[in-house]
Amino acid sequence: MTSLDSSPHAVQGVQPVPAGQEGKAAGGKQIPPAAVARLTLYLRALNTMLAEGVERVSSESLAEASGVSSSTLRKDLSHVGSYGTRGVGYEVQYLSRHIAAALGLTHDWKVAIVGAGNLGKALARYGGFESRGFDVVAIFDADQMVVGNEVGWLRVSDVADLETVLHRTGANMVVLALPAAVAQGVCDRVVAAGVHSILSFAPVMLQVPDGVNLRKVDMATELQILAYHAQRAQTPGQTA
Amino acid sequence: MTSLDSSPHAVQGVQPVPAGQEGKAAGGKQIPPAAVARLTLYLRALNTMLAEGVERVSSESLAEASGVSSSTLRKDLSHVGSYGTRGVGYEVQYLSRHIAAALGLTHDWKVAIVGAGNLGKALARYGGFESRGFDVVAIFDADQMVVGNEVGWLRVSDVADLETVLHRTGANMVVLALPAAVAQGVCDRVVAAGVHSILSFAPVMLQVPDGVNLRKVDMATELQILAYHAQRAQTPGQTA
DNA sequence: GTATGTGAAACTGTTCACAGCC
DNA sequence: GGCTGTGAACAGTTTCACATAC
Structure with missing residues (x-):
């Protein structure tokens, strides 16, 4: 699933996601998952x-x-679609717009981050989001020592107010940047609050109902995959 | 020092898998990429x-x-390999050891992190690495205001000393947690220093020579993929 | 002539169904 | 009986080659 890249080494890692069952021949044509991932590139x-x-x-x-x-x-x-000209190529701006449209990036998405530890703060301050149509509208933490602090241009909300703040800010995506032990509980609340797009950094298998889109980024997994390939590469009598 | 997990398996006596009869894939054949990713799970x-x-x-x-x-x-x-018993199932510890061995996690890997911003610090402090056989041995930054600071139990090294410190610490994996603009330059130096396993968080396409294993984690890409699915779900797709 | 767009072929990954062993 | 391990069927993805359009 993950590897996409014809060059020597794969890139990009995420685990299999429950894959919402696409209704049969519904509205529009769907783009294969592997292609969607590359379209962003x-x-x-x-x-x-x-x-x-x-x-x-x-x-x-x-x-x-x-x-x-x-x-x-x-x-x-x-x-x-067919947005190129045979014998010539693609017009950069024109193609960019059409890909953005196909990916649903024509309007801004409102992202809430749960967890204001180092990772949550890193995400909140990561300029790459804003510039790509993702607006970070809230950041939460459970630690009362952290609640109220400023992170970027946001103030940390109490996770106790999760539902209220999600609703008030109109967040439609949530990033989970919190410890494995509490991830499922927060995830359930997020789903109950009506958010159906979740990106999790917690190293656990989260359970979500059908219709909720969960993607997972796992740094330990990535390193383990590297370890596998590194170990394989050490075949001849080379020193480690 | 750190074994695979807090659990008591100082993995070691596992790799001598009787390399006799496995005409299949057990002892030393290659495992499909998709399977490797799931084995970590x-x-x-x-x-x-x-x-x-x-x-x-x-x-x-x-x-x-x-x-x-x-x-x-x-x-x-x-x-x-065949490590289960028909009619019964798998012995947890036994299977765990063999998967760890297959993934090359029987010895500790030494990880250096380049970039001591929020993300780099988050990674350096992430306990999940240590407990899974990944030892963070160094962290670098280019900012002289940051060099010398403590992060976890490490001191931030000057990226100017990259080669020296990588060599001294014996790092065999590098995590790039730095801005896109400088990623390729640092990546080249890391490769030249002999590290062949790299995990990049920089939102750029990095060029590496053959034999170098590069994986990439990209948060903006993940959100864009979520956006695509969210948009599809919202579209008033007619019920068949 | 040149480069896109697309069927067909080759390849990789997943699911099914059941043989084999407990 | 119950559960693993695996060939065979199926589904998805990548590569190839060339018709098509500029």
Whole structure:
């Protein structure tokens, strides 16, 4: 599931997610999961090019900038639509807009972060969110010593007020940056409060009902995967 | 020092898997990437069970604890070897050891973190590393105001001394927790210093030579993928 | 001529169903 | 009886090759 990249080594790690059952032939055409993940990479590369004043790009060079093969890129783009010109390439801004639209990034998403430890603070201050259409609208902690502190331009809310603040701020995504032991409890409350998109950094398997989209980032898992490959690489009589 | 977990298995007597008859995949064949990622989940679940005193487990319940199907779990374990008993299940400790061995977690890995901002500090203090066989041996920053500060039980080194400190500490994995703009430069130096396993949190496509293992964790990408699914769910898709 | 867009082929990963062993 | 381990069927993904359009 995770590895996407034709280059020597895979990138990007997340675990299998319950995969909401897509209703059969419902509204629109759906984009394969592997393609969705890569579209975000193309979007980033395109936006970098846009900032550099590049106006047109070929599948070959966009693919290289994104770390994928050009055939993969063209196939992925074909799920979004036909926005290139044969014999010429793609107009950077035009393609960027259409990918953004396909990904649902045409309006801002409001993100609440639960956990104001180092990780939560790092996320709250990470400029990359704001610039990509994600507005951090709240940050919570359970520790009364932390509640009320300023983090970036936000004030830390008491997690006891989770439901109230989520509702008031209109948050529609939540990032869990808290200890494994309390993650499930908070997750349940978040779901009950009506948020259906959750990104968890807690190293536990969280249970969510159908219809809730949970993604998980796990740093220990990533290191373990590296360890596996490193160990494999040490085949000959090389010193460790 | 740190073994796989707080649990009492100073793994060691595991790697001499009788490399005789496994024409399959047990002793030293390669495990599919998707399976490797999930094996880390099984390992975590098993170690939790071990801490709770559970001695045996069925594929069904281990699968549930890990969030996968039991057939997937059994297929994954078949890449590691045949360590279950038909009609009975798996012995928790025994299976845990063999998975750890297959993943190359029988010895400690030494991790250096580059970047002592919020994210770097969060990683350095994250207990989950130590308890899983990853020893954080150094943390670097370029900011002279930060160099020399204490983070956990480490002192922040100057990134100017990267090569020296990596060598002295024997670090064999590096985590990049720094701004996109400087990531490639530091990455090149890390590779030149002989480290072949890199986990990057920088939101850029890093270029590494063959033989270097690079994994990437990207929070903006994760949120964008959530946005895609959330948008689909919201769309007034007609019920068939 | 050049580069996109797309069927078809090749490959990887998942699920099914049951044989084999307890 | 119950549960593991695995070949076979199925589903998803990547690569290939070329028709198509500029």
